Amino acid sequence: MTSILHTPAVPVTDQAEPDALQPDALQQVQDRVLWLSTAMVHHANRVRPNPSGLKVGGHQASCASMVSIMTSLWFEQLRSGDRVSVKPHASPVLHAVNYLLGELDESYLPRLREFGGLQSYPSRAKDPDPVDYSTGSVGIGATAPIWGAIARRFVEAKIGGAGRGRQYSLVGDAELDEGAVWEAVLDASVAELGEVVWIVDLNRQSLDRVVPHIAAGRIEQMFAAAGWQVITVKFGRLLESLFARPGGEHLRARILAMPNPEYQRLLRCRPDELRLRLPGDGDGAGAVAELIAALDDDTLTRAIRNLGGHDLDTLRAAYAQIDDTRPTVIIAYTIKGYGLPTQGHPQNHSSLLTVEQFGSLAAGLGMDADRPWARFADDSGPGRLCRATADRLRRAPQATVAPPAVPADIGRTPSGTSTTQAALGRALLDLTREAPEAARRVVTVSPDVSSSTNLAGWLNKIGVWSPTERHDWFADDAETTMHWRERPTGQHMELGIAEVNLVGLIGELGATWSRWGQPLFPIGVLYDPFVERALEPWSYGIYAGGQSILVGTPSGVSLAAEGGAHQSIKTPSIGLEQPGCVSFEPAFAIEVEWTLFDAISRLGRPDGSSSYLRLSTRPVNQALAAVPTDPAARERRRRQVLAGAYTLRAASGDVPAVTLVGMGAMITETLAAADRLAEAGVDAEVVCVTSPGRLFEAVQARRGLADGPSWILDQVFPAHRAAPMVTLLDGHPHTLAFLATINRVRSLSLGVSRFGQAGGLEDVYRYHGIDADAVVRAALDLVS
Structure with missing residues (x-):
């Protein structure tokens, strides 16, 4: 039987075991991979019952273009x-x-895109078989191995046990349109990661068409300019042998010069059409016609499809060229749908083989369309190849180290005037003294904003991570207060100004517990307005099992003088809505410590979760926190902070006239309004919210719509003290609007729902209606 994916055989390199890994066995494995991947999609769409009639989908052509590369x-x-x-x-x-x-058990093969079955896209968390990286959001999965390489190096240098190994990305050429790809490729630290290897499946097609100007040369130049080794795999051995014949140089020139759509059209031609179209009408047309006239129809048809990305010998030679001292990209020319009846068709991206086409494919590959899931016999050449490969790739069971304990409360009570942003750096330094084992696993990451986010002291203490140690030329400069000591054991990583890179990195740092059994505590710090820019890749990292802490600071319109471009509005509700994440917006420095340590304690474990802390540069009098001095009362306050809210100032009567609910930086205005209302004879109770998400979960749990505790509602919003409510935050007002539904009270929600303005704090607060005057007016409207 002639293989549909046949390529000329040459001797195998010395990497292979002599008996099992013969070219013919590898070819048979390649054919079987093509068949199985096509059959999975076929079964999901053509065979499995579909009562709803909703499209199942799958990508037979996109799979086929990768079969040779992956085999x-x-x-x-x-x-x-x-x-x-x-x-x-x-x-x-x-x-x-x-x-x-x-x-993978055979029972899963008919269950592609079925509930509980094989996922639509590779998923570490949900697929039943080994998946190294979750992909699916285009561009994010492609860059993940870069950050995985850094995470592995850090674990190996700091703790040990991560071993060695290359980090491969199999990338579709259309993915290179994503800006996130180039943000990662161009980061200065990446050029030193020699274990990173990308293989670009250059099939020159997108969702709807053949891309007319794929500009492969430009892609090569962009990678090369970033310091990558570039290996281009353009033609297979058969075509290369034809190029060496008389007239071959004209054939090469003709193929290289023709537009992508014209080449793709040749793939759909019969041999007689090929003989007419391939020579073209240039100066070398006669020589090309004479060359191909000597070829039989089968050789001619195979030759026009013989691109390097489908030639096992050419691919093998490309892998042998990889230089492990710098990152490598292999640009492999392929045909979308290679080996299928739909190969090269401009609309084959989501097309499915008909039942008749599937039957023809089965006949061509020697398979049974009604019994599609056959494995190779154990004593066959392909069977021995599969067994040898499985033995080579088998990973030893990974023992997972339990994360070290993190203190719940250091016991210090901040005084004076401070900001929640400044409290972050102090809490990290306190951790190095109180829990050094836990602090040793903390990794902070920022996009060139370390000093402006108050991390300088922490950075001086723990040093900066670098693949190699570098000399600090300012170490002896007395006026330099921020020391940039770079070494492989440093615990701060600073990337360029690319938030997508930051969250991609903390996602992979947060997955080391499941990859190498060593938990890390990654904390990414960025300006809060840019959380939205980083949200999708961070969310995808959480989906993939990467547990991390994202700190957005400074936040809100409290960053008054910076103007609307740097004033975040929607981020409080993002924290409430993000799955797998707990969000906090502390009002006082002590709450930063409590929430940060709690967030760290939930990292690096199978049942762990990520966190988002929204901090502010608004100076706040720490005495307003009224932290209890009694140890039991202090612990009660800490627990309430972590549960989402606490009563900061109780009303004097049995039932308050109004409840003022403030969050984060707005607690100063909330308390000022309560004082003024008291002077007017209005008894106000003040509640400080620290986590809208935790409170919403409690509300849902009370109503039987979620699992979890709801005790915080009884302590902070008891029914017998229900009163009209004013909510206030430096963000969109709907974030806290749901609190009025707890006891079905009348309410007014104050916040920011317009783009910001530059100005002084009082002017900006007045403009948005979130100053103390606005709170007093709202409260009086409710109680009048």
Whole structure:
């Protein structure tokens, strides 16, 4: 039988075991991977019952373009310490490989995109077989191995046990349109990561068309300019052999010169059409026509499809060129849908083989369309190859180290006037003294804002991470207060001004507990207005199991003089809505310590979660916190802070006339309004909210819509003290509006719902209606 994906055989390199890894066996494995990946999508759409009639989907053509690359990579190149990020639409290929290696039970193959079955895109958290990196959001999964490489190096240098290994990304050429890709490629630290290898599946097609100007040369130049090794795999051995014949130089020139759509059209031609179209009408047309006239129809058809990304020998030679002293990109020319009846068709991205086409594919590959899930016989060449590969890639069971204990409360009560932003750096320094083992696993990451976010003291203490140690030329400068000591054991990582890189990195740092059994405590610090820019990749990191802490500071229109471009409005509700995350907006420095330590204590464990802290540069009198001096009362306050709210100032009567609910930096205005209302004879109770998300969860739990405790509602919003409510925050007012539903009271919600303005604090607060005057007016409207 002639393989649909046949490529000329040459001797195998010395990487392979002599009996099992013969070219013919590898070719058969490649064919089986193509079949299984195609059959999974076919079964999900054409065979499995679909009562709703809703499209199931899948990407047979996108899978087919990756089959040769992934077969060559897994069955010849990978070692157990390597990790691979697979492009989203090639997930069935990954599952097919895992099935042949014995890592996936046959029962899952008919369950692609079924509830509880194989996920639409590779998922570390939800797929039943080994997945190194979750992908699916285009561009994010591609860059993850870069940050995984940094995380591995940090664990190995600081703690040990992470070993070595390459970090591969299998990237679709359309993914290179994503800006996040180039933000990562261009970061200065990446050029030193020699274990990073990207393989670009250059099939020159997007969702709807053949891309007319793919500009492969420009892509090569961009990678090279960033310090990457560039290996281009353009033609296979068959085409290269034709180029060496008389007239071959004209054939090469003709193929290189033709537009992408014209080349793609040739893939759909019969041999007689090829003989007419391929020569073209240039100066070398006669020589090309004479050259291909000597070829039989089968050779001619195979030759026009013989691109490097489908030639196992050419791929093997490309892998052998990888220089492990710098990152490498292999740009592999491929055909979308290679080996399928839909190959090269401009609209084949989401197209499905018909039942007849699927049957023809089965016949061509020697498979049974009605019994599609056959494995190789154990004593066959392909069977021995699969077994040898499985043995080579098998990873030893990973023992997970329990995260070290984090103190709940150091016992210090801040005094004077301070900001929650400044409290972050002090809390981290306190941690180094009170819990050095926990502090040793903290990694802070920022995009060139360390000093402006008050991390200088922490940074001086723990040093800056770098792949290699670098000399600090300002160490002897007496006027330099921020020391930039760079070494592989430093615990602060500073990237360029690219928030997507930051959250990608903390996501991978937060996954080390599941990769190498060593938990880290990653904390990313960035300006709060830019949380929205970083939200999607951070959310995807949480989905993939990366547990981290994101600190947004400074926040809100309290950053008055900076103007509307730097004043965040929607971020408080983002923290409330983000799955897998607990959000806090502390009002006082002590609350920063309590919430930060609690957030750290929930990292690096199977049942862990991420956190978002929204901090401010608004100076606040710390005496207003009225932290109890009695140890039991102090602990009660701490627990309430973590549960979402506490009563900061109780009304004097049995039932207050009005409840004022403030959050974060606005607690000063809330208390000032309460004082003025008291002077007017209005008895106001003041509640400080620290986590809208925790309170909303409590409300849902009380109503039977979620699991979790609801005791905080009884302590802070008891029904017998229900009163009209004014809510106030430096953010969108709807964030706290739900609190009025706890006891069904009348309410007014104050906050920011317009773009900000530059100005003094009082002017900006007045403009948005969140100053003490606005609170007093709202309270009087409710009680009048």
